[in-house]
Amino acid sequence: MTATVTPVPVPVARHLRRRAVRSWLRGIAIAVVTLVFALPLVWMFAAAFKTNVQVTDPSVGLWFSPTLENFRSIVEAGQIVRSMGNSLLVGVVSTVLSAVIAVPAAWAVGRFDMHRTGSLILVARIVPAISLLVPWYYLFAQMGLVGSYTVLILSQMFVSVPLIMWIMISFFAGLPVELEEAARTDGLSAFGAFWRIALPLAAPGTATASLLAFVFSWNNFMFALIFADDRTQTVPVTLFNFISYASTDWGGLMAAATLITVPVVLAAVLGQKYLVAGLTSGATKG
């Protein structure tokens, strides 16, 4: 499309050849980059299906007869399954509760131009979480809640509420305000405009934000390290404990790491478009 405005009279054949070469080089560069980001994870997945002898022999590479032995042994040990259940529970409950309070708040910030109030979210992102842990621990210990799911869910919500608000504020900003105004003129209340017009339109944004909030909850290590007990332990903590007492069992370690990563890979493959939109929202508006 740009060839028509090229002012320099380059011989057409040479010009086309150079363009073909350039596009080939670009293809190769993109392939190399993709491999750099994919191969370490592929290596981890492969190691999960190797025997312990094969894992510690780098010459084995990616061609070997896979075994499910590592998965069988860690599943039989039991903790990892329980932890995945805990992570699922904490992730789902904290995400749903966060969305319920964060989405209306984001709408209010966006529609009523309360960005000064909204900037409280930035504060929540800046403060180091450790500085909150001691006071929380003190507070929750007084209430006898340490080690409970309640604490894990509440502390996770502190991450999820600002995250969902952050994404939804820019999502609502992208929705045409005229629709809601038209609804208001037709007799809907302001809340009605939110409930019947804005909220349904915001469904994709809410899904994006919730998916991201769930992934970050699934990954959260520090909160669970402090607040969870043996019964409520989540997956990253289980994995961490694995490093210290099973450091020679590379196969089991890789199988556990694979089990934790598979849901994330699934989410990435199925929801790539939404996840990218969520991760990058707010950035282009300054």
Add this chain to the structure above:
Amino acid sequence: MSTTEVSPARAAAAPGTGPAPARRPRTFEQANRRLKWTMLAPALLFVGLMIVFPLVYTVNLSLTDAFGAVNAGKAHVGLQNFADALGDTRRFWPAARRTLVFTVGAVVLETVLGLALAMLMRKPFRGMRWVRTVLIIPLLTTPVAIGILWLLILDPTNGIANHLLAGVGLPRQEFLGSVSQSLPTLMLIDVWQWTPMMTLLLLAGLTTLPEEPEEAARVDGANGWQRFRHVVLPMLGPTLATALVLRAVDALKTFDILYATKGAGGGSDFEVETLNVYAYGLTFDYQEYGLAAAVLVLFTLFIIGVVVLLRRRGGRKTA
């Protein structure tokens, strides 16, 4: 919002415009105001309570000699903890230096590489969807799992990395097993995990740019580099500044991967102990709550300083 029925109500609601109008006690404006606070209150109260109480508590704690049990008796010691932390050249200052080195090193590399990748992937190509899927997986993966995966790859004796190095005739490396290589290695792991984030943010910024300035520069005979340097880069300024702030804040607070790969204290020689890891150790391993709180207050101020600095610089560049 701006319909004609509202205007008289708004005029009446403004202070100093005649006697208080009692004919419509609930104007649209008032209804709106009540509604917006109702919608905001739960989230605001939740985040506020979860953050204001801890911050006040932490600042208060930093002025005491709290030690041992969280609710044990404690005496006010003024700014003693701050003096102790700032006078500590064995743990505090090295940790501050590592935090800065790690953040600056990782974020600069991520920005440069992320920008290069974004320019590379800017025009659509076949398989774009899959490449983007591959790019988001590292940054969505549990940092603890990332740590384990690199421990395997970089294992000094059995890792594939040394196998490959030996294959091309380079000397074997200790990587995370060595005091001097641990921090640079973890920086590179951070670059591996977070460069895609930069790329995605900058790609999103690139798609919002108008095409005309670049087209004009092309017509004027500017080559690819000149168009990038003098047209695209200045227009990308605001996105770049935002991406930089977000990434820098997260990099400063890096904890999971450092703790997962090197354990408490950042290794035997504190070689990857950043301020965050140091504060964690003081709190949960040594129960030095007072000193830990002082370190955290200093750390928070440090982060705020970085954010303010980056925002101001970003703002000036683009203004």
